[in-house]
Amino acid sequence: MRTEAFKEYISSILPTASYDESGEWLNVLVTPADWRNLAEKLRHSEHKFDYLFCLTCVDWKTHLTMVYHLSSTDHRETIVIKSNLDRNNPEIETVSDIWRTAEFHEREVYELFGVKFLNHPDLRRLILTDDFEGFPLRKDFEDPVNMIKL
Amino acid sequence: MYTETQVIRNNTKVTVDGALDGTGEMVINVGPQHPATHGVLHLVITLNGETIQKIEPHLGYIHRSIEKMSESLSYRQFIYVTSRMDYLSSHINNHACAMTVEKGLQLEVPPRAQVIRVLMDELTRVASHELWWGAMAMDLGAFTPFFYAFREREAISDIMEETCGARLTMNYMVPGGVMADLHPNFQRRVKDFIKLFKAKIHEYDELVTGNIIFQNRMKGVGVLSAEDAVSFGCTGPVARASGVKSDIRKLYPYEIYDKLEFDEVTETAGDSFARYMVRMGEMHQSIRIIEQLIDNIPEGDFQAKTKAVLKLPKGEFYTRVETARGELGVYIVSEGGTTPYRIKYRSPGFSNLSALDHMARGSKLGDLMATMGTLDLVIPDIDR
Known part of the structure; x- marks a missing residue:
């Protein structure tokens, strides 16, 4: 794992990024405004992170955290990018034109967490009905009809 | 609509x-x-x-919100829900979840359990591909292959029933190993199955693979380039048919896969026929793995000793395994409690489906069935 090299590379683009190495892979925390710029560099630089294998969101009650798991098919490296969003008005730039798989995954996060992906080509609901209210995977979601908690 | x-x-x-x-x-x-x-x-x-x-x-017609349900289930219970995601790979789904919990607990799995797990995974893969083969031929208008496929699949279901007590949603893998020891008949029946498979598999090629009508309906249909396969997050036989090496068993070996001899089947054409050939080849590779292991199941415990209540330390744990459809990722965010704070299942079907629009644009409506058939979609896996 070339952790130090990645840290150096990301610091050269985003000096404000912070790192967490406690887990299996290097975690990088960036601001939502910086994400789009970093994503393009990661995809098109020599590191070539061309495979976005997991895109999801976590509700921490005070804020939402977007989690992007990236990997490169050439170098077999993995990196995790995180970005904290304001829970009341979660907005982040889309990456669906960089990694096409993000189009569906972002639509899923949009309807289950309420995150708005700016400039997404087709941000509509994928799973839920059009008249569904609330964001089911947020922690404060209550469903009076269906049993989702024990 | x-x-x-x-x-x-x-x-x-x-x-x-x-x-x-x-x-x-x-x-x-x-x-x-x-x-x-x-x-x-x-x-x-x-x-x-x-x-x-x-x-x-x-999507969403059978969305059961398994991710939300898992948040209120304990680390032993949530595994059983995942059998209902990709129900044709239920062993492998359970395996992924059990491995994630083991990663969190830093639990060592006994060698016997590892071998049993791999055996079950590969039997599941053969059974899944058999069903896919029959169903895909049926999509293209041939009804008979379905019965041929179920003849062999039935033998695997019987083996599963004896050892796991269930034929479809097995719930056999638990954190630390497997739930129960193998049935005394297991080895004999698996060997019988291998004999049956080898005696009958040529019929598959004679019925469908070599059939000129099938070939013409599948060749050049639903082409996916290697670059697009990676960009769309396609995995499993769909990516391998486009020449992308994506077999998790080879790239990130888990359990004892690094000690086994098997080939990663890849094609380069990226069309429906290439996906078909990859799955046919994978069945043979799975049988090869089973043959290596069936006489070499080590003695010992089938389950590691674990506490009654499992608690994962605070942190994040991600595991990936190769199901019959591709890469399944299980992402657990733990706050240190007895239930996961957040679980994400990165299901292979969801990403594979997202490429369908790209693959089918510009082709004829009749070709869509060949493209969809060789994507091997399992809807509960997509919806979760």
């Missing part, structure tokens, strides 16, 4: 028969109840004559 979901933009009016005014285009619904979607998948297809302009999948 289309007015509600705004397929049609630019204020185009729709006439009674579904044609869009002035464009010569027509919107049709395939599904939610359609024999070729193998479940409740709804595709809204914009057609120009017979040519597909756009496909919009509408």
